[in-house]
Amino acid sequence: AQSVTQLDSQVPVFEEAPVELRCNYSSSVSVYLFWYVQYPNQGLQLLLKYLSGSTLVESINGFEAEFNKSQTSFHLRKPSVHISDTAEYFCAVTEGGSEKLVFGKGTKLTVNP
């Protein structure tokens, strides 16, 4: 069965610092990978996704993630964070042929001034 591990439950950083949120998955078949963001008291919003092609995917607000098949990872990075990036970030995976999302436990990113 597929699973997703987000290694850090909380990541505090200062504004304008770089950040990396780690995500590893376990699956024996081809996967599709997603990062969702949940702002306080809101639903989940898709941040970015990897389906195929280039292993580096970017979001419109400066986040990027790289699919690494050999390391079964899909880490999320941003070179310079803003206070408005404070939110909980969820990594999720679906296997080929399945439409259900399997989520990690989430990483709470807190950006401090």
Added chain:
Amino acid sequence: DSGVTQTPKHLITATGQRVTLRCSPRSGDLSVYWYQQSLDQGLQFLIQYYNGEERAKGNILERFSAQQFPDLHSELNLSSLELGDSALYFCASSEGTGYPETQYFGPGTRLLVL
């Protein structure tokens, strides 16, 4: 705004009771998914419907049931409620044209069982 609506936003009820959560998918989306978010279990897939038919089942308790109606809205019924059912319940929708698809999430219904 994802275009997925969920009602009610908050629900407070007592153990043993039954509640119904409602979800309207984005216009044109045929697939609806239900997820439960709790502190101990995290985000877990419950069930998926596609164009009125059940397509996939996850960790859904027998006390819970769902359906999707001809107008494509969906309802999640939770019965014989227990304290542990307190959670945030999300509905998501997708086009249903084939995987992989992006799922768009609603704002959720926060259920508190007292």
